[in-house]
Amino acid sequence: MADATRYLGQGLLYALFFLPIVYFTHEPQHRHLAEDMAELKIAVRHAGVTIGECTDVQAGAYTPLPGNKQRPQICPRERSPLELELLMDGKPLYRASVSPSGLHDDGVASIYRRFTVPAGRHNLELRMNDNVAVEGYPWVLEQEVDLQPAQVMVASFKDGFRLQ
Amino acid sequence: MKTLLKKGFNQLDAVFSRVFTPAWNPMYQLGALGFFYFWIVAVTGVYLFIFFETSISGAYSSIEQITVGQWYLGGVMRSFHRYASAAMGVTVTLHLLREFAMDRYSGPRWFSWVSGVPLLWLLFASAIGGYWLVWDVQAQYIAVLTSEWFDWLPIMVDPMASNFLNEATLSDRFFSLLVFLHIGIPLALLLGMFIHIKRVTAARSNPAKGLAAGTLLAMLVVSLWRPALSQAPANLDMAVTEVGLDWIFLNPYPLINSWGPGQTWALLVGLSTALCLLPWLPSRRPKQSPVAVVYPPDCNGCGWCLADCPYEAISMKEHDYKPGHKQSVVDPDLCVSCGICAGACPSSSPFRHVDELTTGISIPGLHIKELLSLTETKLRELGTEAPRVLLYGCDHGSVVEGMASNTVATISMPCSALVPPAFVDYVLRQNLAEGVLISGCCEGDCYHRLGNTWMDQRFAMERMPVLRTRVPREQVRLRWLGAQGTSELGRELIAFQQELRENSAVVDPIRLQEASNG
Numbered sequence: 001m002a003d004a005t006r007y008l009g010q011g012l013l014y015a016l017f018f019l020p021i022v023y024f025t026h027e028p029q030h031r032h033l034a035e036d037m038a039e040l041k042i043a044v045r046h047a048g049v050t051i052g053e054c055t056d057v058q059a060g061a062y063t064p065l066p067g068n069k070q071r072p073q074i075c076p077r078e079r080s081p082l083e084l085e086l087l088m089d090g091k092p093l094y095r096a097s098v099s100p101s102g103l104h105d106d107g108v109a110s111i112y113r114r115f116t117v118p119a120g121r122h123n124l125e126l127r128m129n130d131n132v133a134v135e136g137y138p139w140v141l142e143q144e145v146d147l148q149p150a151q152v153m154v155a156s157f158k159d160g161f162r163l164q
Numbered sequence: 165m166k167t168l169l170k171k172g173f174n175q176l177d178a179v180f181s182r183v184f185t186p187a188w189n190p191m192y193q194l195g196a197l198g199f200f201y202f203w204i205v206a207v208t209g210v211y212l213f214i215f216f217e218t219s220i221s222g223a224y225s226s227i228e229q230i231t232v233g234q235w236y237l238g239g240v241m242r243s244f245h246r247y248a249s250a251a252m253g254v255t256v257t258l259h260l261l262r263e264f265a266m267d268r269y270s271g272p273r274w275f276s277w278v279s280g281v282p283l284l285w286l287l288f289a290s291a292i293g294g295y296w297l298v299w300d301v302q303a304q305y306i307a308v309l310t311s312e313w314f315d316w317l318p319i320m321v322d323p324m325a326s327n328f329l330n331e332a333t334l335s336d337r338f339f340s341l342l343v344f345l346h347i348g349i350p351l352a353l354l355l356g357m358f359i360h361i362k363r364v365t366a367a368r369s370n371p372a373k374g375l376a377a378g379t380l381l382a383m384l385v386v387s388l389w390r391p392a393l394s395q396a397p398a399n400l401d402m403a404v405t406e407v408g409l410d411w412i413f414l415n416p417y418p419l420i421n422s423w424g425p426g427q428t429w430a431l432l433v434g435l436s437t438a439l440c441l442l443p444w445l446p447s448r449r450p451k452q453s454p455v456a457v458v459y460p461p462d463c464n465g466c467g468w469c470l471a472d473c474p475y476e477a478i479s480m481k482e483h484d485y486k487p488g489h490k491q492s493v494v495d496p497d498l499c500v501s502c503g504i505c506a507g508a509c510p511s512s513s514p515f516r517h518v519d520e521l522t523t524g525i526s527i528p529g530l531h532i533k534e535l536l537s538l539t540e541t542k543l544r545e546l547g548t549e550a551p552r553v554l555l556y557g558c559d560h561g562s563v564v565e566g567m568a569s570n571t572v573a574t575i576s577m578p579c580s581a582l583v584p585p586a587f588v589d590y591v592l593r594q595n596l597a598e599g600v601l602i603s604g605c606c607e608g609d610c611y612h613r614l615g616n617t618w619m620d621q622r623f624a625m626e627r628m629p630v631l632r633t634r635v636p637r638e639q640v641r642l643r644w645l646g647a648q649g650t651s652e653l654g655r656e657l658i659a660f661q662q663e664l665r666e667n668s669a670v671v672d673p674i675r676l677q678e679a680s681n682g
Contacts, residue, residue, distance in 0.1 A: 006184075006185075009183035011382075013179075013184075014382035017251075018382055018383070018386045021250045021251055021412070022386055024250075024411040024412055025247070025392070025411075026408040026409070027408060028411075029407065030407050030409045031405070032404050032405060032407055032418075032421065033403050033405045034405075037403075039403040041329055043325075043326050043329050045322065045326065107321070110322050110323055112315060112325050114325070149405075151401075151402065152400065154329045
């Protein structure tokens, strides 16, 4: 094969190699979210109430220890799981029971979920129980929201639910 | 599927060899090209890092400044960085498919195959980390889905996705961590690449200079024509609706969103596990022949077999009973019975004054004594019509069996480099044939990695054992055309015979007559 033809052929093959690379590094476009949809995220990081009561240490139980090292009470470490419910327009969208972290179930419980929901006006209701000793949901938030297309609304918890 | 792939690659090989020449054929150096692209990405990455700001507000603007403000250098560097990483992804994928199609992943090759699987993960992680740093809408898309994907794993206590809830939750420290990962993961990739080729003799980690230059030129043209650009800046208060994706590296992401993280993990880990197990799965490949055997009485410890073994299966030890001498040792776990060692052994010479030809090292499937016997028998069965040609071939290259005729004797073996150069000398001196043609795999793409390279060097007197100067070169041919070049080899054989006939001065008619009588 003559040199010129060979170099021309090489140019063609380089083009055949790089053109798909150039194209596929940014095309075709990917539709991740429909135009009339929005996103709702729940992000809760909360330590449930400890399970059980502290009990007084009876006199003499720590006799081998000096007085300053003796504890007056023994408290349980295990915490309640979080029971969480999300309702949208009266219909349940999400329900979960999340255990606390840690080997002794004594850490915080974390919940994260992302939902794709239609944009527009909705009634959101968030309920959470962080104490197994209590029936029902001690923490509740009910709110009307107007979600714009592609808007991200975050439901978080710090001494109560908040929508941002 | 493997057969189809092999046919496809053979056809591509032929096209690329014609256009690039075998020495520059990119299909024969896909792994080396992977290394080359890695170094381009590394060098350009260092330059980009000098100007990159590791903060939420600074990341996007600093990259825009590099791309637009100094388009002639920083912009080109960025394009090289992106396109070289994508090209690395493509060449690595082709490399994997080609090694699978050509059946080069089992036996002692399992180590390179299996060690390549985690490299795929590291390569993808490196590329994804790079896209993340740009902090445009594609980065936002990656950030949210990657964190949700990892949060699915039970080892995650606090959800990583909580860092990307909205603009308020994003922190500069996360960018510092990303930069650290984008440097650390490629370094781990480099270490893995080193391990990947550790057990390979004379591993090729640099492509041919001409190919490298052509690649750089092509990338420069592409970078000036279509520079790599950012998309709109990320805004976590708004969801990503439509995004331009790099489908080479980000192809699993739509799956994470539609299938869910668990199924995507199952698919990718399942695929990786299947790839790792592939070398041990049943297949129709021929059973491994018995490994090479050393004969201490004929081993003088020269080390030529050690130098030629493509699989590092040979080492040297103190000779069993010759004080001060070395002796070859074969590692049965690494030997593939190619026979290249037997071709390299100086004792594999039919001119030795021994009653029965023995040698220092040989494969039991085709001992050098049997090869000699087969050669003599087949040549003596030929007719008297000249020129008679001995055609040696390899089991993985051009198919020589069908070319046998009244004037052509054919012998196929695991690798053509099993033929000691002294055999060619012997055949011509004994007037058993007027010509010897040795064929095999394509030039630069030997099934046993280095067989045809070693033969070229032995016949050019650049490597021991050499083909002696007294052997008339016009009566010897080496042709590396591969399985796809079988027809071409047939034509070359006819042309070779024609040349021998025309150049009859090289053929002594008296000796020819004697040979035909006796």
